[in-house]
Amino acid sequence: MAPTGVALRDIREQLFDAAERILLRDGPSALTSRALTAEAGVAKGVLHRHFADFDDFLAAFVLDRIGRLDPQAAALLETAGTNTVDANLTAALTGLFRSAAVAIVALVSYRDELRARLRDAWPAGVPVLTDAAIMIGRYLAAERELGRLASDVDTDTLAAMLIGTVHLLHADRTGTPPTTEAVHRAVTAVLTGAVRPGRRLP
Incomplete structure (x- = not known):
């Protein structure tokens, strides 16, 4: 089993890459938490296990x-x-x-x-x-x-x-x-x- 740090880094990158694809393809109005998890192919709860809320995720993505x-x-x-x-x-x-x-x-x-x-x-x-x-x-x-x-x-x-x-x-x-x-x-x-x-x- 991968160390927790590696797993966290992997899921963050998976979500960040999905957010970038949505932004480039559909624009900022299309980037919602539902669209993000669907694009990343993860359960809805995954996002909220790693980030306080959607804007917390977006800030981390931008940084x-x-x-x-x-x-x-x-x-x-x-x-x-x-x-x-x-x-x-x-x-x-x-x-x-x-x-x-x-x-x-x-x-x-x-x-x-x-x-x-x-x-x-x-x-x-x-x-x-x-x-x-x-x-x-x-x-x-x-x-x-x-x-x-x-x-x-x-x-x-x-x-x-x-x-x-x-x-x-x-x-x-x-x-x-x-x-x-x-x-x-x-x-x-x-x-x-x-x-x-x-x-x-x-």
Whole structure:
């Protein structure tokens, strides 16, 4: 028999994965406790054995998915000085917004109680988007230090502009996701003012 800790981790992952599938497929309004347990293929009582209530589950789910940004942030930072800045950002932002990120933003916006539960961790800003902006900002700062962006670039503001612009491209959940080329055009447009004078986008 598996240790209790392993069993708990397994059931949490099973429920988290089911929640992500529902969000991506049907949107935040479809994510109910009944739909969740049906999607996960578990009895209704399982959810309440592991979480105080449904919003407790949702808060844990959001925090888990936000935690998955850490390896993405590390991987992006490692690309500093390689390839091109616009290509690195296009790949990172495309991967981010084709994950559950946009769906989680919609979920947090949709449920008042969930926002209240998350307030201690995020007293300001929007979960996922705030962390993504930090990730992009650190990467841009590294590129600035390497001389591939202008020395006076405000990397935090530029990161927020990139996140906001690409988020708008992905905001229509029911529509066709933007192509990589569309994301690249948006990234290039935002970066234009950050290119060092007299140089093309590196």
